[in-house]
Amino acid sequence: MSATSHPDPDPDRLPKPGATGATDPSHGPAADDRLLRLVTPDRAAELTTASLGWPSLTLTPVQLAELELLLVGAFGPNPGYPAAQELAGVPVPILAVPAADAEPLAAGDTVALRDPEGVMIAALHVRTLLPAPAGSTVRLVGTLDGVRLPHHPDHPALRLTPDQLRAELRARGWTGPQVGAGAAWAVWADGLLHTADVGRIRALTRQGKRCVVLAPVGGADPADAGHHLRVRCLQAALDAVDAPLRPSEATLASEAVASDAIAAGAAGRRHEPGPDPYRRPGTGDHPPRHRSLLVLVPAVPSALLATPREPGMSATVLPPAGGTRHPLAPGPAGFEPAGFEPSGLEPSGFEPSGLEPAALSSAGPAPAGVAPAAIPLEPDGGAAGATPSANADAEVLARLTAQRAHLASSYGLSGSLIGPAIGAPGRQELASLLDAGGPIPAELTPPAVAAELARAIPPRSQRGLTIFFTGLSGSGKSTLAGLLVCRLLEQGGRRITLLDGDVVRAHLSQGLGFSRADRDLNVRRIGFVAAQVAGAGGTAVCAPIAPYARVRTQVREMVQAAGGGFVLVHVSTPLEVCEARDRKGLYAKARAGVIPAFTGVSDPYEQPTDADVTVDTAQLSGDEAVDRILDHLRVAGWLTPA
């Protein structure tokens, strides 16, 4: 999407990240790599003891990732949560808490910042609290004492701090005396790397550059299969970088060279001829396994940079950002912004960077926020597929670009490619191919990446599924669900779990009533079980009233996040018909006021606007209604044709 080189910082004002003295990074291990902002073990023990008397803040996964970025020095050698949200054009992490939770805090307090398991990561010495204009959150501003880095059980070999990456670059000889001459570039991979991206990396290596693929994984859940799938796919793509170039790739690679040349022109520098890019590893003096390197960084991935959203979008070349300027350079003495506005780094649907209020607790873990979707493909759309307006996108992109360019510079890299390459497939394009179980052409994604995706995401006909009926009492949900289950079992091929409304209430939701809160809890429980069933490859058929749209949407998202498909069936039988049937006599009791809050009579039913199938049993027989549902399942690929 954009290519930037990192010009030298203004030496009078802003130190290059990590630099504490003038050194040539190509000259062996240096004393200048001291970005890590952790206190000594003795001081950490002192802080841990003292923290027993402090208030605690349990950070969300995203806040934890942003704190990690601060502690590894990605925003400069003297981090903290500054009063300004953006310094030298680079957005910096902020820490926001609900206003009510911040009430007991005052300037001068120290707060223990903890991970979701209650382990203290840092001590925050609060300098000031800045109320948000909306009044719902408060920003904590202050300095940090880092106690330890957050623990990551996954992929330890791929997680390098800026210091460690700089050392690795030196060890590989991937540093150069000046920008552009053999120095390593960052290729940001917010989603996957496809054939066009591989071509772009090869184009860079043809220019003599080495590439470090920086994969933002901030907030990823190590127990999330999608996160691991993404990393496996990225590794497979790097293998493809070393494979011989196919003719179909050559076009994409030459486009990438042209695009990069524009960026290089904007940066005011010339490309230098590079070594033979097709030399197989192992023939050089210091043969690395790959011509490029994958590093997982605790930046928060952005949907905007994960996949092209429309043809041509990824051709945009932005001018170089002033990303090497030190974002934490002190502003005018006493400067405090008047208020705080959202940093706007993230599009809707992804968790806002640093904006989600943390939960303040005196001890122990608190509920963590939801981490950004790590599953690279959500075939039916969903949170990660949300598309904000074009203007908002442009603003967010500019801020992201500035931040990413700065981060790459912090990691010792001399330029950045940000966003997918021209020709990279969109999420929907890949999802459709995977849904159908068809081959993914090598022109779109390297075969090894396609194989990883296909292994993890089976075609719809073999994928877990939830069929979720909603409708008024007496509309026919149980009858149709029962009939549908029979038909599916007759056909074979799917393992089915029936979660009927009445049965669930007798077991899973025993004791719950019909208040909105109880109904929501009941439906969420059904959704939870359905997600487990579908995630394990089974088929859940659910038939509650589920009168509220919000919870129905949550259930859809839960099931899809578990890797299953979701089909919403609205049984739209009119109230008068349901009431006339009154099989259980409940409508009569509701009209008489004996049963309070009865759906359709004295309690709301929100008509679905997102139903995949709608059937009215006043118009259709049970068999006809089920035929319609089966037709939909076949056309959508959830069932193989009979």
Ligand SMILES: Nc1ncnc2c1ncn2[C@@H]1O[C@H](COP(=O)(O)OS(=O)(=O)O)[C@@H](OP(=O)(O)O)[C@H]1O
């Ligand atoms: N106040 C009130 N409102 C609606 N329904 C009521 C109520 N009280 C009892 N019942 C009986 O409970 C069944 C609905 O339970 P659900 O779990 O499907 O409802 S919900 O989704 O939690 O709203 C529903 O069963 P169905 O007729 O199968 O829908 C009713 O028999």
Ligand SMILES: Nc1ncnc2c1ncn2[C@@H]1O[C@H](COP(=O)(O)OP(=O)(O)O)[C@@H](O)[C@H]1O
């Ligand atoms: N076309 C139809 N489809 C489904 N049910 C029908 C139909 N026509 C009449 N009914 C009757 O309507 C009632 C629906 O009850 P039920 O399936 O328990 O609904 P719900 O689960 O939505 O409360 C049953 O008595 C069923 O026999």
